[in-house]
Amino acid sequence: MAPEVWILGFILALPVVAYAFYRVGRTVDERTVPFMALLAAGIFVAQMLNFPVGGGTTGHLVGATLAVLLLGTWGGVVVMTVILTIQCLVFGDGGITALGLNLLNMAVIAPLVTGGILYVFRGKFALPATSAAAWTSVFLGAFAAAVELGLSYSISGGEYGMAMSLAVPAMLGWHLFIGIGEAIITVGIVAFLTRVAPETLKMRIGRPQEALA
Amino acid sequence: MMGKNIKAAIVLIAVFAIGLVGFYVFSAEMGDGLERTTSDEGIVESEPIYNAPLDYGSAYGSSLVMGIIGFVAVLLSFTAFWLLAKKRGQKSG
Numbered sequence: 001m002a003p004e005v006w007i008l009g010f011i012l013a014l015p016v017v018a019y020a021f022y023r024v025g026r027t028v029d030e031r032t033v034p035f036m037a038l039l040a041a042g043i044f045v046a047q048m049l050n051f052p053v054g055g056g057t058t059g060h061l062v063g064a065t066l067a068v069l070l071l072g073t074w075g076g077v078v079v080m081t082v083i084l085t086i087q088c089l090v091f092g093d094g095g096i097t098a099l100g101l102n103l104l105n106m107a108v109i110a111p112l113v114t115g116g117i118l119y120v121f122r123g124k125f126a127l128p129a130t131s132a133a134a135w136t137s138v139f140l141g142a143f144a145a146a147v148e149l150g151l152s153y154s155i156s157g158g159e160y161g162m163a164m165s166l167a168v169p170a171m172l173g174w175h176l177f178i179g180i181g182e183a184i185i186t187v188g189i190v191a192f193l194t195r196v197a198p199e200t201l202k203m204r205i206g207r208p209q210e211a212l213a
Numbered sequence: 214m215m216g217k218n219i220k221a222a223i224v225l226i227a228v229f230a231i232g233l234v235g236f237y238v239f240s241a242e243m244g245d246g247l248e249r250t251t252s253d254e255g256i257v258e259s260e261p262i263y264n265a266p267l268d269y270g271s272a273y274g275s276s277l278v279m280g281i282i283g284f285v286a287v288l289l290s291f292t293a294f295w296l297l298a299k300k301r302g303q304k305s306g
Contacts, residue, residue, distance in 0.1 A: 025298030034218045037291035038225065041284040045229040048269060048280055050240040057249040058240040082294065086286050091279070092265030095258075145247060162254045170253065174246035 001098060002152040002160040009100030009148070016108045020077035028075065035200065036071055040079040043067060044086065051181055059178030062141065064110030065134040065186050070193075070200060073115030080107035105144045110137035130190050131183035138182045142175035143168070222288070229280050237273050 001009075028036070043063035050058035063083070068076035084102050087093040094102045114133040121129035149171075150164025161167070193200050244252060251258075270276035 021294070021298070025295075025301070028295075030299075033292065033295045037288045037295075038218060038221055040291050041222070041287040042225045044283050044287045045225065045280045046232075048276065048283075049229070049232040049236045050243070050245055051235075052239050052243065053246075055249075056243050058243045058245050060245060078294075079291075082287055082291050086283060086290055088265070089263075090265055090286055091267050091269055091283065092261065092263075093269070095261050096263040142246065146250075149251075162251070162256060166254060167250065170250040171246065174249060178246050 001101065001148065002156040003097075004155050005148055005152045005161070006097045006100055009098070009102075009104050011100075013100050013103035013108050016112075017077060017081050017103060020074040020081070023074040024078045032071075036075060036079060039067060039070055040082050043079065044083045046185075047083070047087075053174065053177040053181060055174075057174055059138075059174070059181050061182055061185050062106055062110055062138055064106060064137050064141075065114045065130065065182070066189060068111050068114040068118065068133075069130065069186075069190060073111050076111035076114065077107055080111060101145070101148050105141040105148075109144050110141045113137045113140050127187055127191065131187050134183040134186040135179035138179035139172065139175055142171045142178070146171035222284075226281060226284060229284070230277055233273060233277055233280065237276075 043061070043066065046061045046063060048060070050060045053059050062080075064076055064080055067079040071079060081103060084094070084099065084107055088096055088099045088102070114137045117133040117136060118129060121132075146167040147164070149161040149167040152161025153163050153167075154161075190201070243249075267279060267282065270279045
């Protein structure tokens with residue numbers, strides 16, 4: 001990525017992340033903390049399990065929709081930030097310069113898109129809304145990544161990234177299917193939790209019970 | 214409460230251990246959407262400016278160990294964040 005683009009990623013992502021940490025630090029019920037930590041750890045390992053989507057390509061769960069459903073939008077931002085930071089600093093996944101952009105795509109855009117969609121549905125059509133949120137969060141996160149690649153290419157005169165006209169259709173093409181995988185996994189987990197531990201789905205900060213009423 | 218959380222952690226790691234078998238059978242050799250997009254265009258990753266101490270491993274056993282290390286690292290980091298936020302809240306409040 002061109003330095004201007006990855007620096008922009010940090011500039012855009014960090015204020016939102018800081019606000020989310022502030023909100024969660026102030027509002028979260030202490031009893032939910034072990035649950036939040038377990039959810040974050042569970043999403044971390046789930047992200048390691050890529051699934052084939054055809055054409056010799058794989059995808060993996062992002063988990064932002066699941067985190068937002070269980071913890072609210074800001075809780076989702078915090079959980080995704082912790083996961084992506086550990087992946088980057090401990091396992092070298094994504095690279096440190098790309099961390100700001102990864103945070104922007106998966107810890108900011110994906111949870112905010114999910115929060116927006118769930119807000120629009122406000123508890124109606126629970127499972128269709130969940131699958132729409134999961135698919136859209138992945139698709140728009142991938143679109144953002146494609147735009148970042150395209151911007152890098154334009155700004156650096158072709159030294160970094162790739163042409164927007166190639167990046168956008170390629171990324172959206174693959175993530176069309178990866179988003180379906182995300183939706184299936186998220187809906188499966190939510191349906192399972194609804195049956196075995198419905199109380200976990202009432203933890204949505206700010207709007208309890210609305211997402212899956 | 215604590216027992217319930219430990220049970221949940223064991224279940225998550227067990228599910229991961231089983232899922233990892235599927236990963237090595239079906240997906241380990243293939244790249245994800247972003248990797249596929251960039252490799253199709255012949256983009257080579259530049260030399261990293263920071264080298265992380267660990268990687269995800271390239272065989273079932275090492276990936277399982279790394280997954281458990283990551284699981285614990287995320288769990289501890291999240292808890293540490295919470296304790297820090299609580300301490301700061303107590304100071305300011």
